[in-house]
Amino acid sequence: MKDPSQVIHDTAYRLLKESTAKLPKDVEDAIKKAYDRETESTAKTQMEAILTNIEIASTGIPMCQDTGIISFYTKVGERFPFLGEIRDALLKATRKATEQTPLRPNAVNPIVGGNSGDNTGRFIPWINWEVVPGDSLEITVFPKGGGSENVSIVGMLKPGVGLTGVKKLVVDNAMSYMGKACSPNIIGVGIGGGIDIAIKIAKQQLLRPLEDRHPEPEVAQIEEELMKAINATGIGPMGLGGKTTVLGVKVDYAMRHPASLPVGVAVQCWAARRSTAVISSNLDVTYVTHPSEVA
Amino acid sequence: MTEYHFTTPISEEDARKLKVGDVVYVSGEHVYTARDEAHQRALEMFEKGEKPPVDFEGSVVYHVGPVAWQKDGKWKIVSAGPTTSIRMELFEDEFLRKYKARIIIGKGGMAEKTLDALKQVGAVYCSFTGGCGALAAKGLKEVRAYEWQDLGMPEALWVITAEKFGPLLVTMDSHGSSLHDEMDEKVASRKAEVYSIIGIKE
Numbered sequence: 001m002k003d004p005s006q007v008i009h010d011t012a013y014r015l016l017k018e019s020t021a022k023l024p025k026d027v028e029d030a031i032k033k034a035y036d037r038e039t040e041s042t043a044k045t046q047m048e049a050i051l052t053n054i055e056i057a058s059t060g061i062p063m064c065q066d067t068g069i070i071s072f073y074t075k076v077g078e079r080f081p082f083l084g085e086i087r088d089a090l091l092k093a094t095r096k097a098t099e100q101t102p103l104r105p106n107a108v109n110p111i112v113g114g115n116s117g118d119n120t121g122r123f124i125p126w127i128n129w130e131v132v133p134g135d136s137l138e139i140t141v142f143p144k145g146g147g148s149e150n151v152s153i154v155g156m157l158k159p160g161v162g163l164t165g166v167k168k169l170v171v172d173n174a175m176s177y178m179g180k181a182c183s184p185n186i187i188g189v190g191i192g193g194g195i196d197i198a199i200k201i202a203k204q205q206l207l208r209p210l211e212d213r214h215p216e217p218e219v220a221q222i223e224e225e226l227m228k229a230i231n232a233t234g235i236g237p238m239g240l241g242g243k244t245t246v247l248g249v250k251v252d253y254a255m256r257h258p259a260s261l262p263v264g265v266a267v268q269c270w271a272a273r274r275s276t277a278v279i280s281s282n283l284d285v286t287y288v289t290h291p292s293e294v295a
Numbered sequence: 296m297t298e299y300h301f302t303t304p305i306s307e308e309d310a311r312k313l314k315v316g317d318v319v320y321v322s323g324e325h326v327y328t329a330r331d332e333a334h335q336r337a338l339e340m341f342e343k344g345e346k347p348p349v350d351f352e353g354s355v356v357y358h359v360g361p362v363a364w365q366k367d368g369k370w371k372i373v374s375a376g377p378t379t380s381i382r383m384e385l386f387e388d389e390f391l392r393k394y395k396a397r398i399i400i401g402k403g404g405m406a407e408k409t410l411d412a413l414k415q416v417g418a419v420y421c422s423f424t425g426g427c428g429a430l431a432a433k434g435l436k437e438v439r440a441y442e443w444q445d446l447g448m449p450e451a452l453w454v455i456t457a458e459k460f461g462p463l464l465v466t467m468d469s470h471g472s473s474l475h476d477e478m479d480e481k482v483a484s485r486k487a488e489v490y491s492i493i494g495i496k497e
Contacts, residue, residue: 041296042474045318045462046424053427057374065362065374065428102373104362105448115447147379147402147425167493175482175489178475180379180403182425229492233482238402238425240466241478271426 002283004082005089008137011277011285012072012093015141017101018290019275020062025289026210027186027247027272028054034184034237034244043242050237050270064271066145067103070094070125073142073207077134081281086137087127094118094125103143135281138288140207140274148185148269151177154199157261166191166263167226170249173265174230179239182269184247186210187226190264193254202264205250207274214251223251237270247272300459304353305397307417313465315472319421320461321398324439325354328361328453330378332446334386341393348442349454351394358383358401360449362428363438370438372455374428377402380420388412404466404475413469420467422474434460 023031031054035047057063072090076083097103098119107116107124119125132138155169170189190201214220226249236242247270256262276288287293296316301309303323313319327349329337337347361375380401387405390396391412398418399409402425413419423431440454466474487497 042316042464045464049424049427049430049462053424053430056433057429061429061432062362062374063429064376064426065360066376066426067362102362102364104360104374145426150379164494168490168495171489171493175486178403178478178482179425180381182402225493229489232485232489232492234485235478235482238422239404239478240422240464240474241481269426 004283005085007279007283007285008082008085008089009093011279012090012139012141013096014287014293015139015275015277016070016093016097016103016143017060018293019141019143019273020067020101020103021057021060022290023054023063023272024209024274030210030247031184031270034247037244038237038242040242042240043236043244046237046240046242062101062103063273064145065104066147067106068143068145069106070103070119071128071142072125073128073130073140075130075132075138077136077281078131079135079281080137081135082137090125090127091120094120137279138276139279140276142207143273145182145269145271148181148267151181152199152266154195155263155265156195157263159256159259159261161261163222166261167222167229169263170226170265171229174235174245175233177267178235179237181267182271183235183239184237184244184270186247186268186272187230187249188266188268189226189249189251191251191253191261192256193262194257194260195262197254198262199264199266201252201254202266205252206266206268206272208250210248212250219251219253223249226251303355305355306353307397310397310419311417311469313419313468314470315465315468315474317465318461319398319463319465320459321355321463322458322460324456325350326357326435326455326457326460327351327354328357328359328451328455330358330360330450331382332450333443333452334383334390336443336446337394338386338389348440349452351396354396355398355400355457356396358399359431361453363448363453370441372432372435372438372453375431375435376426376428377423379403380405384409391416391418398463400463404473410467410471410473413467414471417469419465419469421463422466423463431460434458
């Protein structure tokens with residue numbers, strides 16, 4: 001009999017290590033396409049550096065020194081038998097990955113100061129829990145750097161501004177931070193709900209594969225329009241000019257209060273790291289985004 | 296666009312050759328990391344008449360908080376892409392005037408005060424592609440010293456020997472040009488076109 005705590009720990013550790021060294025295939029493919037599309041020498045140089053960096057990192061080195069504040073997205077099957085083991089296993093995996101990958105110690109106490117040194121502390125790593133039908137556990141690791149986090153916003157708009165106002169918020173934000181979020185970016189937008197729901201939905205959009213389109217045509221159209229508009233700014237890779245400012249814009253929504261139109265805008269850098277695995281009830285592990293182990 | 300390969304210390308004359316759009320690769324022993332706190336400390340030491348542990352004249356100062364680890368008693372840079380430079384706008388002009396570094400490296404660009412100091416001192420600001428920590432580490436060959444450790448790993452002063460560290464794109468030069476300012480103007484000029492795509496008439 002396998003030890004459930006050990007299996008969850010080992011899986012999360014491998015996810016952390018792999019996510020920092022290798023991008024999911026959809027992101028890498030989109031970056032390659034962007035390189036081909038660019039014609040200006042500055043943009044070409046930036047995209048070439050990114051591609052070289054991806055290649056060097058694939059040997060097991062963190063592609064970016066900013067490995068983020070560690071957060072996990074879990075989808076826990078309502079009949080998954082080892083619910084009580086998850087939190088502690090994720091915590092221990094974070095400590096081990098910090099030491100051995102290595103990850104940059106990024107957990108700083110905002111009240112008394114000081115870095116915990118191991119990426120853990122009050123509420124960190126943050127674990128998002130979603131209960132789903134079934135008996136398996138899905139874990140996604142999502143290391144996101146501070147640069148792109150710093151330009152993510154929530155707007156509490158007047159409902160009267162409508163969807164045009166929503167789009168304007170997203171586009172104006174992009175034109176204000178320019179290249180500071182390490183473009184080409186991926187932008188997640190959450191419309192409606194309340195202030196927390198909007199940004200939650202926005203961030204969850206960053207987990208969607210890039211080729212994914214929203215199933216509702218009205219929403220898919222907003223995604224396309226925003227992508228076209230932001231790429232028309234000419235901000236380009238690293239804000240130094242070019243055709244590719246975003247690799248994708250993903251939108252979703254929740255019902256809203258009659259008096260509110262909250263809009264969350266979550267910005268992701270090109271190093272859109274995420275790694276997912278599924279652990280079955282008999283503790284078999286399937287690695288979804290990174291099927292073959294990174295060196 | 297011209298490609299340059301420089302070995303540190305870099306002379307004022309060489310730094311003044313560089314123009315926005317040029318690409319530079321740097322080798323040599325005068326490559327230092329410095330973020331907010333290291334800049335602040337270097338300036339405080341100057342005020343007090345104290346000497347920092349390194350000679351900044353002719354040097355390359357890199358805005359970065361690296362991931363490093365110690366193997367067999369020796370520190371090694373693992374991943375070291377640039378941090379957002381505008382935070383250092385508070386210190387950079389004074390730092391340049393006092394210490395005469397010749398190349399500042401970071402991402403996102405800097406503002407007017409730094410641009411003026413680059414002109415006066417004869418130095419440039421280069422952008423290294425953000426997020427490219429693994430690529431940067433390849434050019435940051437050897438850690439010779441890890442100074443000001445009390446500031447913590449990201450904020451400390453790492454003393455590095457570089458080998459063909461780059462590509463560094465000159466985005467602010469000593470002739471008053473800034474690609475970042477040009478980009479701001481360019482994007483502003485496209486605003487009406489961008490807005491029209493989302494159905495807004497200005």
